[in-house]
Structure formats: C-alpha cells, structure tokens
Amino acid sequence: MNGEQPVRVAQLSCGPEHSGVQKEIYEAAAMVNAEMFFPDVALADIKKAYLDFGLEAKSADLKLAIARAKALVDGSVEADAVFIATCFRCSEAAIVRNELRRYILNNSSLPVVSYSFTERTKAGTLLTRMEALTTIAKRRALLAREKQVGLTLGVDSGSSTTKAVVMKNDEIIGTGWTPTTGVIDSAETVITSALEEAGIKLSEIEAIGTTGYGRYLIGDKFKADLIQEELTVNSKGAVYLAGQQHGEATVIDIGGMDNKAISVQDGIPGTFTMGGICAGASGRFLEMTAKRLGIEITELGPLAMEGFSKNVPMNSYCIVFGTQSLVNALAEGHSKADVAAAACRSVAEQVFEQQLQEVDIKEPVIMVGGTSLIEGLVREMGRLLQTEIVVPPYSQFIGSVGSALLSSGFIGDK
Amino acid sequence: MSKVFIYPSTSLILSDMVERFGHEPLGVAIAIRERIQTPGLDSPPLQMTPEDPKKGLKYAAVEVPSGVRGRMALFGPLIEEAEAAIIINDSDLAFGCMGCSRTNELVKFSVRQRKEIPVLDLNYPSDEEEGLAFVQSIKEFLDSLTKKSGDRKEV
Known part of the structure; x- marks a missing residue:
C-alpha cells in the first residue's frame, strides 16, 4: 500500500x-x-x-x-x-x-x-x-477476476478453524482443514494437507493469498501476495463457487466468532454487516448444542433435519440463556432432534434480526462457511428468508478459495 | 452577576448578549461556520475521549446512546452550576446549534427540572417584529437577574 x-x-x-x-x-x-x-x-x-x-x-x-x-x-x-x-x-x-x-x-x-x-x-x-x-x-480490477489461473494457494485463518485450498487452472486440487489452535501451526498443518492432496510442493506455488483473523501473521510467514479481509474474499469465493458471478446475490457466512451478511453485485460487495451481539447468534452456539447433545458438530445438521424446531421454545440472544433453554428442553423430555432443530432456528433468527435487517436481501442467497454444512441451519434460514438457499460445493473453504482465486491475479506481477 | 446557562449552548450571539448585560454565560462557545468541514455542527472544542460518555452516566442511563451521554458530560455540569437559564426553541442553525436532538430533549428537561432558578423559555423569531420582541425579552430577563443579584448583595 x-x-x-x-x-x-x-x-x-x-x-x-x-x-x-x-x-x-x-x-x-x-x-x-x-x-x-x-x-x-x-x-x-x-x-x-x-x-x-x-x-x-x-x-x-x-x-x-x-x-x-x-x-x-x-x-x-x-x-x-x-x-x-x-x-x-x-x-x-x-x-x-x-x-x-x-x-x-x-x-x-x-x-x-x-x-x-x-x-x-x-x-x-x-x-x-x-x-x-x-x-x-x-481494487475493483482485482475483484473483477472471474477465473483462477496457474497454481495458487489460499489460506483462511478463522477464529474456529483454519482452511487451505490449492487451485490449479480454475480447479480445486487440494484442501486442508483443522480447528484453529496456534495460528501458524494450524496454517502449516492445513497447507501441508492441501499440498499433499494436490501432490505438489510449496515451492511450486505461484501465488499465495491469506484471509481471516490470522491473515497478517500467516501472510508474513508465507510471504503472501495477497493479504485480504474476509468480507471481499468470501463474497468473491461464494459467487465463484455458486456460479453467480454476474448480477445480484446475498452471501451469508455464520462464523465461529462473528457473522457476515454481504449484498453482492457482480461479485463485488455492495453493503455488508459484520459482527454479532452475542455468541448465541454464531456457530459457537451450535457447537455448544452439539456438545450438550453428545454428538459431533457434523451430526447436528442431519439430526436437526429430523426434528421440528417449533416444538421447542428457544432464544439464543444470549448464549448463556440459550444454553439454559436447551438444557430445560431436554429436561422436559423433548427429543434431541427437536432441540437440534430449535437451536438451528434460534441462530438463524438471531442472525436475521440482528444483521440481515441492514442488508438488502437479493436472490440468490448463498450460505457459506463451516456452518453452511449444517443442513438444519440452512433450512431454518431459508424458511425465514422464504427462499431456497444455495450452498455451493466447498462452501466451508470459501475464504481459501476466494484467496486462491484472487491471488492468481498477482502471478503476472512476479 | 449570575451564571446563565444558554441553549443552544453553542450560540455565540446568545453568549454575547448574556455577557453584555453583565452576566456569565455557561455554554460552549463555538463559531457556527458558513461551511461545515468538521464531523458535526457542534464538534466539541476539546478532545473528547471514551471516558466522557462514562462521565455522562451521571445524567443518562447506559442504554442512552453514547453520543448523548458524551454531550451530557459537557452540558450536565453547566446546568448544575447555572443560576439562571435561557432556552431558545427551534432556532436557526446559524444562531447556534446542537447536533443531537435526543440530547436537546434531555438538556431542556434537565434545565426545567431546576425549578429554583429563573428560566426564560422562548421560541426563535420568524420575522423582524418577533425579532425585536425576542431581544427585548432576553434583555428584560437579564435585567431582572441583575436586580435580583443586586438585591442579594444589599442583603
């Protein structure tokens, strides 16, 4: 700069x-x-x-x-x-x-x-x-990029998980995912996994992009060509993976620490909101729900799809009281499936009430990030917005894909 | 001489009138510029910090927006110190201006709650005739304060 x-x-x-x-x-x-x-x-x-x-x-x-x-x-x-x-x-x-x-x-x-x-x-x-x-x-020119070229690596250092993706000529050829512990250690782990899966060495990578909370630290460590916040990177990644690079779209990313709602026009963010009043409106509440139900977070989505959210009153405006109502619901004999569905509805409602009010919702609505793999949450968000939500492939790797895509714009500069 | 709280507190005209009639104006003297290049119309003359809205908690609860509490940290002590007050309602921006309407409601209410002090509550004039009456009312009010303080001195 x-x-x-x-x-x-x-x-x-x-x-x-x-x-x-x-x-x-x-x-x-x-x-x-x-x-x-x-x-x-x-x-x-x-x-x-x-x-x-x-x-x-x-x-x-x-x-x-x-x-x-x-x-x-x-x-x-x-x-x-x-x-x-x-x-x-x-x-x-x-x-x-x-x-x-x-x-x-x-x-x-x-x-x-x-x-x-x-x-x-x-x-x-x-x-x-x-x-x-x-x-x-x-950087409109950079954000206008629609195709990934060459061999690039994208790393997304999130508050909950760290992800990496290796892309070659517009295709994802390697991925890595791990819960975030040490920022650098977690990044090294996912980069190694992604490179192994892709069957290439780090030295062969032509450009690197980093995003997420740890983007500066990792960017410095791996000498990234692009160190970019997640709002622009994620919206770019979302429309790229969803095949919606032209026209309007809305990107919703319910993260572990905060949420992003981005109104996108031709792949470029127009308005966005970021943040959350309480962890009760984030993926963290769903993690706690899964833990309390004695299941893996990956099992929460399918379980919620079997339940009826309206059977259980739940309001996770505050994560502490949300957890309390979760415990009460189980004590009252509600099924785990209904509780899982209610937790998903509650998070969707919080995001809707606290954030989506500030963004003009334009279809298609694309959900990305790790929580987009929780089907129950996607269903509840779709019900609230009265639309069919699009969850693109590799949606949990959205930041990495966006980084890999955008960083390929720097290959010619070297 | 009385300490006279003025509203709008940024009004240089009002501040000047109070001073000319022998009293001490309590306000924040800021020239309202013809062209506005600062964040707000009543941008504070001093560097405010996040501590100021906390000081404002004395006058407004935590649920009240921080901008109101920050302003009350400035105006609250002045209202407490005042021995008289002049409130001009619906004044022109050029006469003197406070940026936040919610603060204005609270400032005026706080002044009116001080029932033991004389308060002149006037509407801003809309023509010359009203203008003359307006100035006359302020003059008479300030004169009456002089007499009262004079009486006190004699006692």
Whole structure:
C-alpha cells in the first residue's frame, strides 16, 4: 500500500466525537491507507438538502449527514468510498443511516459501509470494515477476476478453524482443514494437507493469498501476495463457487466468532454487516448444542433435519440463556432432534434480526462457511428468508478459495 | 452577576448578549461556520475521549446512546452550576446549534427540572417584529437577574 494515494473516505456521522471514538475511526482508516474527510457543505444548503431528501430528521448532525450524502451523489464533492457511523441504540440515527446507505448505493457507484458505535468501539473493530471498504474502492480490477489461473494457494485463518485450498487452472486440487489452535501451526498443518492432496510442493506455488483473523501473521510467514479481509474474499469465493458471478446475490457466512451478511453485485460487495451481539447468534452456539447433545458438530445438521424446531421454545440472544433453554428442553423430555432443530432456528433468527435487517436481501442467497454444512441451519434460514438457499460445493473453504482465486491475479506481477 | 446557562449552548450571539448585560454565560462557545468541514455542527472544542460518555452516566442511563451521554458530560455540569437559564426553541442553525436532538430533549428537561432558578423559555423569531420582541425579552430577563443579584448583595 505504501506510496499509493490514500483512499478518500467520506464520513457521514452523528455522535462519534462526543462518544470519544473519532480517534478510533482515524486510526482504523490510517491502518489501511485511507483518509477520512467530511464533505464540505454550506450551512445554508443543509435545510434545503434535507427538505429535498424528505426525511424529517430532528437532529442537526443527521441533517448535516443527509446534506453531505446529497453532495456526494450530486458529485459536488468527490470521494472514493463512504463510511456512515451513528450511535448504537439511537433509533432516529438508525433510520437515517439505513436510508442514506440505500440512497448512496442506488444513486452512485460509491461503496458504503455503515456502523453503529458505542464508546467502547475500537480501531481494531473497525479495521476489517474499513479494509473491505478501501479494497472495493481501489481494487475493483482485482475483484473483477472471474477465473483462477496457474497454481495458487489460499489460506483462511478463522477464529474456529483454519482452511487451505490449492487451485490449479480454475480447479480445486487440494484442501486442508483443522480447528484453529496456534495460528501458524494450524496454517502449516492445513497447507501441508492441501499440498499433499494436490501432490505438489510449496515451492511450486505461484501465488499465495491469506484471509481471516490470522491473515497478517500467516501472510508474513508465507510471504503472501495477497493479504485480504474476509468480507471481499468470501463474497468473491461464494459467487465463484455458486456460479453467480454476474448480477445480484446475498452471501451469508455464520462464523465461529462473528457473522457476515454481504449484498453482492457482480461479485463485488455492495453493503455488508459484520459482527454479532452475542455468541448465541454464531456457530459457537451450535457447537455448544452439539456438545450438550453428545454428538459431533457434523451430526447436528442431519439430526436437526429430523426434528421440528417449533416444538421447542428457544432464544439464543444470549448464549448463556440459550444454553439454559436447551438444557430445560431436554429436561422436559423433548427429543434431541427437536432441540437440534430449535437451536438451528434460534441462530438463524438471531442472525436475521440482528444483521440481515441492514442488508438488502437479493436472490440468490448463498450460505457459506463451516456452518453452511449444517443442513438444519440452512433450512431454518431459508424458511425465514422464504427462499431456497444455495450452498455451493466447498462452501466451508470459501475464504481459501476466494484467496486462491484472487491471488492468481498477482502471478503476472512476479 | 449570575451564571446563565444558554441553549443552544453553542450560540455565540446568545453568549454575547448574556455577557453584555453583565452576566456569565455557561455554554460552549463555538463559531457556527458558513461551511461545515468538521464531523458535526457542534464538534466539541476539546478532545473528547471514551471516558466522557462514562462521565455522562451521571445524567443518562447506559442504554442512552453514547453520543448523548458524551454531550451530557459537557452540558450536565453547566446546568448544575447555572443560576439562571435561557432556552431558545427551534432556532436557526446559524444562531447556534446542537447536533443531537435526543440530547436537546434531555438538556431542556434537565434545565426545567431546576425549578429554583429563573428560566426564560422562548421560541426563535420568524420575522423582524418577533425579532425585536425576542431581544427585548432576553434583555428584560437579564435585567431582572441583575436586580435580583443586586438585591442579594444589599442583603
């Protein structure tokens, strides 16, 4: 990134300074060579802008945000990307934030990310979002890649599992998977497995891409050509494997630590949400459910398919209380299948309520990541969204596949 | 001389009037610019930290957005210190502006809860005639404070 022009990110916000988090926003931007700026609007234009927009916001800073959004769409202020941030728990701001995001996406080609912060928000929390935003803004050519070429390796160092994939001329020829323990150790294990299966040596690999939480560490260790956050990599991998590289799609990745919901247009993320209020809305709750039911996580999906989720009341808004209702359900004599199905429904509901509300759901909906192999969860998500969910082959290797695919764009540079 | 809390707290005009009539304005004097290049209209004049919204917990519960609590960390102590207050409702942005409407509700409520202090509650004028009456009302209010404080001095 050094030497490149910084990505100019327009900030539309209400409350970050008074929440003491403006410094964190600057820090996150600096980490990915982005530069935050505040679209310059005249005081006299603010009233006209928000009257034109038609949303009767009371807060002056939200009126200012509306005026700034209009300046960006009108082209009177130029930017590479837009970051919309407002206080968590402010309903007025949530309405404005969502409508501005939609307005900018529908009326410009600017990538947008929106976020609701508290005083506890740190630069680290914002980093992945900011990185995705700058990638979409600056590396459209890279993200436009539709075919993998040459011999490449993709490694996804996730919070729960580490995955690796070796690809050769648009085909997956080797895979590796292991629960994440030590970041480097786990990566070495999966890379060895993938290379063995592919029947090649590491020295033969022409380009390497890394993603996931451990991407920087592994990227440094293996001298990766591409070190990229999982939002862009996963959406690219998802549409590639699902054969949906053109047009609209929605990618849902319920991970071990956080969830991603990404609205994709021609393989490039438009809006996305990332995070989870509680582990009860993540794959971690399903792992706990499997453990409590005395089965392997791989058995949870088929078991849930045999059960009826409505037979068991369960709400995993909080993982502790979710586990409590799980234990109660078993004590009341409910079958394991019904409990497994209810756990899947609860996670799907949490993701739906907490995250999918901020993303425009466009069909096809593609589920990826390890949890996409839990059929019961896919079924419940399909019921909630009232659509047939697509689970592509190798869906659990989505980050690795996306990395291997995108890193092949660097082969010519060597 | 009385300490007069002003709302909008960023109003330089109001701050100036209070001072001219011999009192101490309690507000955050920020010039409202013709062109806005800061994150908010009432961007704080000092570097706020995540500690400020925590200080604001004295005035608003943790479920209240952090931006409101951060602002209350600024305005709450001023309201407590005030011996009088002037509230201008629905003012023009150029007159003085607070960025968050939810904070505004809480600030005005907190002022009105201080029943022992005189409070002037006015609407922002919409024409010249109202404007003259507006200035006159503020002048009379500030004069009355001078008399009261004068009375106190005599006692």
